[in-house]
Amino acid sequence: MTPPWLLLDTAWTPQDTELSLWQREAELVIRADGFDLMSNRMHGSEEEMATLSRATRPGARVIVGGLGMGYTLRAVLDHLPPGGRVTVVELSEAVVAWNRGPLGPLAGHPLDDPRTDLVMGDVSDVLEATPDTWDAILLDVDNGPQAFTQPANARLYGVPGLNRARMALRQPGTLVVWSAFEDSGFQRRLAKAGMQVRVARVEGKPGGGAQHVIFLGLWG
Numbered sequence: 001m002t003p004p005w006l007l008l009d010t011a012w013t014p015q016d017t018e019l020s021l022w023q024r025e026a027e028l029v030i031r032a033d034g035f036d037l038m039s040n041r042m043h044g045s046e047e048e049m050a051t052l053s054r055a056t057r058p059g060a061r062v063i064v065g066g067l068g069m070g071y072t073l074r075a076v077l078d079h080l081p082p083g084g085r086v087t088v089v090e091l092s093e094a095v096v097a098w099n100r101g102p103l104g105p106l107a108g109h110p111l112d113d114p115r116t117d118l119v120m121g122d123v124s125d126v127l128e129a130t131p132d133t134w135d136a137i138l139l140d141v142d143n144g145p146q147a148f149t150q151p152a153n154a155r156l157y158g159v160p161g162l163n164r165a166r167m168a169l170r171q172p173g174t175l176v177v178w179s180a181f182e183d184s185g186f187q188r189r190l191a192k193a194g195m196q197v198r199v200a201r202v203e204g205k206p207g208g209g210a211q212h213v214i215f216l217g218l219w220g
Contacts, residue, residue, distance in 0.1 A: 004024070005024045006022065006023050007022055008022065008098075009094065009098065011095075013092050014091055017033055019037075021103075027039060027040060027041055028069070028102065028103065030069065030098075038068050043071040044202060045178060045202045045214060046068070046072040046140055046178060047075040048200070049072055049076075049214055050076045050078065050138070051075070052176055052216060053076070053079070054136065055079070055136035057081065057135055058081050058083050059082070059083035059084060060083075061134050062076050062084065062085075062086045062134065062135060062138065063088075063123070063126065063133075063134050063136075063137050063138070063168075064076060064089070064138045064140065065123030065138065065141045066088075066090065066123070066141040067090040067095050067096060068095070068140055069103050069106055070104070070106060070107035070109075070110045071107050074110040076138065077116065080115060085116075086115055087126075088116060088119070089121060091120070091121065096111070123141065124155055124156050124161055127165055127167075128164050128168075131167050132169075133169075133170065134169055134173060135169075135173055136173060136176060137169060137173070138176045139176070139178065144181055144186075144213070145181075145185075145186040157177075159189050159192050162189055162190060162192075162193035163193045163194070172219065173218075175219070176214060176216055177215040177216075178214055179212065179214070180210075180212055182213055183213070186215060187199065190215060190217045195217035197215070197216065197218075198216040198218065201214075
């Protein structure tokens with residue numbers, strides 16, 4: 001018999017979305033209003049984001065929107081050149097607490113890395129306040145540009161939000177956006193915001209599983 005899911009904790013986001021942390025044996029899942037948002041069983045595409053970011057300049061500054069289970073942050077740290085730093089921006093205090101608690105070992109406690117800076121808030125606001133700053137911007141927010149669990153995240157993915165991201169990049173810089181879905185409209189918006197567009201399709205876990213999409217906006 002399959003063991004039941006155990007509810008470890010619940011919290012509410014500033015946009016009134018209910019987040020919940022569940023565990024079944026070794027599997028951990030974060031759900032948003034009952035939808036599976038992320039799982040420790042499937043995180044290969046998040047790690048691929050760091051590989052595609054091109055943040056290789058010594059002293060590179062990288063910003064990650066969305067802490068999640070820490071896998072994207074860990075991958076960026078593992079690829080960071082000498083002297084580099086990573087800023088991770090997270091809206092939910094509960095997600096940070098979970099990463100300091102039961103989720104911490106999954107990605108090797110990346111919040112404890114001295115190269116990590118944690119900012120509580122909206123990554124869109126941070127990008128607006130930091131023009132010409134970042135070598136790479138990684139957005140692992142919600143389920144991608146369709147933003148179906150957090151409607152407020154759509155401000156990241158419209159042309160004004162993409163223009164804001166482009167202006168926050170140094171040249172050459174890369175905007176990297178994780179998505180659970182194909183989205184030709186988002187590709188057109190990236191191009192309209194003045195970036196060269198690339199699309200990568202990667203497996204969620206080695207050897208199979210759902211394919212995820214990584215959109216790249218190249219600037220300079």
